[in-house]
Amino acid sequence: MRARSARLGRGMRSDRCFDSDSSVNGVGGRVDADLVEAVAALQDGFKEAGQRFLVGKGDPAVVAELKKRFALTARFRDFLLAFDAHDVDAALPIERVRFLPVSELAAANAPSTERGADWKPTWFLFAESSLLGDPYFLDLGSRDSEGDCPVRTAMSGQDRWQPTLAASSFAQFLRIIGAGLKLAKGFGTRLADVDDEDTFREGMVSRLRAIDGGALKSGHWT
Numbered sequence: 119m120r121a122r123s124a125r126l127g128r129g130m131r132s133d134r135c136f137d138s139d140s141s142v143n144g145v146g147g148r149v150d151a152d153l154v155e156a157v158a159a160l161q162d163g164f165k166e167a168g169q170r171f172l173v174g175k176g177d178p179a180v181v182a183e184l185k186k187r188f189a190l191t192a193r194f195r196d197f198l199l200a201f202d203a204h205d206v207d208a209a210l211p212i213e214r215v216r217f218l219p220v221s222e223l224a225a226a227n228a229p230s231t232e233r234g235a236d237w238k239p240t241w242f243l244f245a246e247s248s249l250l251g252d253p254y255f256l257d258l259g260s261r262d263s264e265g266d267c268p269v270r271t272a273m274s275g276q277d278r279w280q281p282t283l284a285a286s287s288f289a290q291f292l293r294i295i296g297a298g299l300k301l302a303k304g305f306g307t308r309l310a311d312v313d314d315e316d317t318f319r320e321g322m323v324s325r326l327r328a329i330d331g332g333a334l335k336s337g338h339w340t
Contacts, residue, residue: 156289163299172205192265211318214248283336297325
């Protein structure tokens with residue numbers, strides 16, 4: 119279980135909405151079935167939770183440069199081409215995850231002394247906690263045979279980065295956020311309290327057991 123509590127209002131919506139023409143299913147043959155399914159789970163989660171979001175298509179030239187510069191996985195490259203997160207902020211009772219748009223990724227992953235010497239060059243930041251400032255990043259040094267890699271997070275403001283597994287793969291991360299959004303729907307619009315957070319974490323246990331046993335064991339979402 120996380121050492122810090124995250125408090126936020128429920129049912130928060132963007133003043134912009136999802137453009138259905140930007141569905142990942144529209145990328146001509148380059149997106150694998152597992153990623154299509156994972157993105158669909160994320161989209162369904164936003165819709166069921168009543169949280170609006172806006173995406174577009176990533177600029178192919180910019181995405182190609184990112185892939186070359188940071189040695190991105192094929193799966194994440196395809197995700198960016200189909201799902202440029204213009205305004206994607208998943209509000210959960212315990213966390214609020216903001217996906218970075220393609221236009222911010224290069225600057226967000228440029229070398230910086232602010233991150234400290236123990237930030238690894240194989241960690242690629244793609245999202246952040248809007249509440250706590252914690253990073254969510256791809257661990258590109260641990261690729262799998264499907265062209266994917268684990269997603270990790272770590273508490274900001276500490277002396278050293280101590281990564282925790284958020285998902286065993288990027289596709290699983292999308293599924294976890296989608297499942298969390300669906301579960302968050304039942305908490306209404308009131309401010310979260312400790313009991314709400316505990317109830318949400320308990321509800322995530324069964325969902326993580328079905329989606330990603332590694333993420334369940336790590337305890338980040340529970």
